[in-house]
Amino acid sequence: MAYTPDKPPLAESTDDLRARIPGWGADLDPKDRPAFPRERFDPDASGAHWTFPERQEPHEDRERSIEHKFVTPAFGTSVGLKGLSGALRRVAYRRYSEGRAAHWLILLAADRVDVLESNVGSFLSLHPDNPFTETGVVSELTHHGLSSRLNRKRADLSHQWIDPVIVSAPWVAGAAVAYSAAKRARALTSQGR
Amino acid sequence: MRAMVYRGPYRMRVEEKPMPRIEHPNDAIVKVELAAICGSDLHLYHGMMPDTRVGTTFGHEFIGVVHEVGPSVQRLQPGDRVMVPFNVYCGSCFFCARGLYSNCHNVNPNATAVGGIYGYSHTTGGYDGGQAEYVRVPFADVGPSIIPDWMDDEDAVLLTDALATGYFGAQLADIVEGDVVVVFGAGPVGLYAAKSAWLMGAGRVIVIDHLEYRLEKARSFAHAETYNFMEYDDIVVHMKKITEHIGADVAIDAVGAEADGNFLQHVTSVKLKLQGGSPIALNWAIDSVRKGGTVSVMGAYGPMFSAVKFGDALNKGLTLRMNQCPVKRQWPRLFEHIQNGYLKPNDLVTHRIPLEHIAEAYHIFSAKLDDCIKPLILPNAS
Ligand SMILES: NC(=O)c1ccc[n+]([C@@H]2O[C@H](COP(=O)([O-])OP(=O)(O)OC[C@H]3O[C@@H](n4cnc5c(N)ncnc54)[C@H](O)[C@@H]3O)[C@@H](O)[C@H]2O)c1
Ligand SMILES: [Zn+2]
Numbered sequence: 001m002a003y004t005p006d007k008p009p010l011a012e013s014t015d016d017l018r019a020r021i022p023g024w025g026a027d028l029d030p031k032d033r034p035a036f037p038r039e040r041f042d043p044d045a046s047g048a049h050w051t052f053p054e055r056q057e058p059h060e061d062r063e064r065s066i067e068h069k070f071v072t073p074a075f076g077t078s079v080g081l082k083g084l085s086g087a088l089r090r091v092a093y094r095r096y097s098e099g100r101a102a103h104w105l106i107l108l109a110a111d112r113v114d115v116l117e118s119n120v121g122s123f124l125s126l127h128p129d130n131p132f133t134e135t136g137v138v139s140e141l142t143h144h145g146l147s148s149r150l151n152r153k154r155a156d157l158s159h160q161w162i163d164p165v166i167v168s169a170p171w172v173a174g175a176a177v178a179y180s181a182a183k184r185a186r187a188l189t190s191q192g193r
Numbered sequence: 194m195r196a197m198v199y200r201g202p203y204r205m206r207v208e209e210k211p212m213p214r215i216e217h218p219n220d221a222i223v224k225v226e227l228a229a230i231c232g233s234d235l236h237l238y239h240g241m242m243p244d245t246r247v248g249t250t251f252g253h254e255f256i257g258v259v260h261e262v263g264p265s266v267q268r269l270q271p272g273d274r275v276m277v278p279f280n281v282y283c284g285s286c287f288f289c290a291r292g293l294y295s296n297c298h299n300v301n302p303n304a305t306a307v308g309g310i311y312g313y314s315h316t317t318g319g320y321d322g323g324q325a326e327y328v329r330v331p332f333a334d335v336g337p338s339i340i341p342d343w344m345d346d347e348d349a350v351l352l353t354d355a356l357a358t359g360y361f362g363a364q365l366a367d368i369v370e371g372d373v374v375v376v377f378g379a380g381p382v383g384l385y386a387a388k389s390a391w392l393m394g395a396g397r398v399i400v401i402d403h404l405e406y407r408l409e410k411a412r413s414f415a416h417a418e419t420y421n422f423m424e425y426d427d428i429v430v431h432m433k434k435i436t437e438h439i440g441a442d443v444a445i446d447a448v449g450a451e452a453d454g455n456f457l458q459h460v461t462s463v464k465l466k467l468q469g470g471s472p473i474a475l476n477w478a479i480d481s482v483r484k485g486g487t488v489s490v491m492g493a494y495g496p497m498f499s500a501v502k503f504g505d506a507l508n509k510g511l512t513l514r515m516n517q518c519p520v521k522r523q524w525p526r527l528f529e530h531i532q533n534g535y536l537k538p539n540d541l542v543t544h545r546i547p548l549e550h551i552a553e554a555y556h557i558f559s560a561k562l563d564d565c566i567k568p569l570i571l572p573n574a575s
């Protein structure tokens with residue numbers, strides 16, 4: 001009990017546990033645990049045959065955290081910066097360190113802009129987005145959507161209804177922008193007459 | 194090649210993408226044979242991780258065959274079957290030289306606070322991931338290992354993250370014989386952490402979740418005592434009641450940024466992105482552990498702030514331990530445990546889904562349909 005010195009006895013003895021659970025106590029000694037101690041200076045252990053790696057090229061234009069001295073010798077090239085989202089991301093990297101909330105908030109805003117730009121852009125391509133199949137919701141029908149939720153004490157049921165709102169947000173926003181642009185264009189042309 | 198491509202929150206499709214190229218002399222290109230979806234991928238899928246660009250391919254858990262190697266690669270050649278740790282790391286920076294492989298300084302220009310991870314947004318370096326037919330593997334002489342002949346392929350892919358991370362979570366908790374261990378989250382990471390806690394001599398292992406089918410797995414797979422937090426008014430009070438009001442010696446957060454159980458916390462973080470992650474499970478861990486105890490955090494959080502109860506952690510004199518798992522350092526010992534039959538990783542695999550149906554796979558895993566625990570992705574299934 002918390003109010004007296006001794007630790008409460010366990011329900012099972014060490015022998016019980018050893019008998020019930022395969023491998024119980026195999027790593028009782030911390031020395032048998034991997035990565036122990038946590039920091040151990042051993043530069044040869046990793047397999048690296050360099051002290052500083054060769055540099056990946058080209059890196060001149062690669063965005064980087066201003067907490068870094070330079071662009072790291074290796075980096076990912078998954079998707080480059082482009083459009084308005086790219087400009088926002090460049091500002092986030094150039095001006096604000098990782099310590100600043102502005103850095104992350106601008107990047108998050110750029111992510112939302114990117115979705116809008118890319119989804120709208122896809123309709124000018126040979127491969128337009130399909131907002132329905134891309135959500136994978138057909139699995140609700142093939143993988144027990146109803147019985148996975150019915151009569152279950154699941155905490156996430158209280159907010160799952162918000163997900164479709166988030167999914168459709170860029171489409172709704174896109175439609176609203178298109179509608180007001182069309183309205184303004186009509187107003188301008190009728191003024192011109 | 195065919196690859197999973199992110200199109201926006203909760204949306205993805207499979208596209209024809211150019212083959213990855215050797216971009217650095219120590220790169221390899223690996224043809225993926227088996228991949229997996231991780232709880233961490235859900236943070237990307239839900240749009241919570243800053244700088245997740247449309248067009249990115251996710252996937253940091255994969256195994257495959259070496260297809261091509263760069264000019265400076267010495268240890269691998271085409272045809273080798275390799276398992277690849279989820280960390281991208283150079284092996285030689287200040288941090289790698291000390292074994293902190295998940296904290297490498299030479300692979301992620303976008304941030305200094307996190308190392309490199311495959312398919313995990315530009316915030317972790319902008320590398321494409323392995324939920325695809327082919328993937329670029331930087332520092333091929335450092336990260337990948339040849340899959341031993343005796344190892345099952347599904348076990349190998351689970352070793353690239355989930356198993357190594359679960360074990361690491363138990364390890365960071367510095368468990369001593371007889372410790373009472375409570376694990377929040379019965380996903381793959383939590384289940385492996387609970388199982389590993391016994392190997393380190395735990396005297397009692399408790400697992401908390403709200404998904405009954407996962408708690409069932411915690412009882413059968415991890416031999417744990419389980420509680421569904423939805424059945425208790427206040428799970429922290431319940432933890433005190435079942436530990437004679439002392440609290441657990443050790444708490445492990447295996448939930449992270451998606452945590453449920455408090456509508457406001459969940460919605461402000463997961464849906465509205467006003468926090469770096471929902472700290473519900475972390476706060477429960479802080480409040481459930483005993484004074485002087487240890488909280489080990491495996492659950493991932495974004496780089497923004499979260500409303501964590503630091504005052505309680507200070508006043509209770511807690512030790513907080515956490516990191517991304519340095520996967521390859523964990524392997525030799527975990528290989529032994531698998532060979533001895535102490536760990537059977539692929540007992541948690543519930544779904545094996547072709548790459549072409551990856552959108553469904555994410556929805557099933559995210560919405561927890563069909564009693565899903567760990568979905569694997571098959572890039573070459575027709
Ligand atoms: N540190 C690392 O190296 C590392 C590596 C892999 C995964 N992770 C992180 O570990 C976490 C778990 O990964 P996973 O693959 O097991 O994911 P998962 O989504 O399958 O599991 C999370 C579990 O937590 C449960 N849960 C939600 N709210 C809870 C609460 N308040 N209390 C208790 N349980 C709750 C969910 O029902 C679910 O079963 C994720 O945050 C992931 O990002 C970290
Ligand atoms: Zn992962």
Ligand SMILES: [Zn+2]
Binds near residue numbers: 284286290
């Ligand atoms: Zn390094």
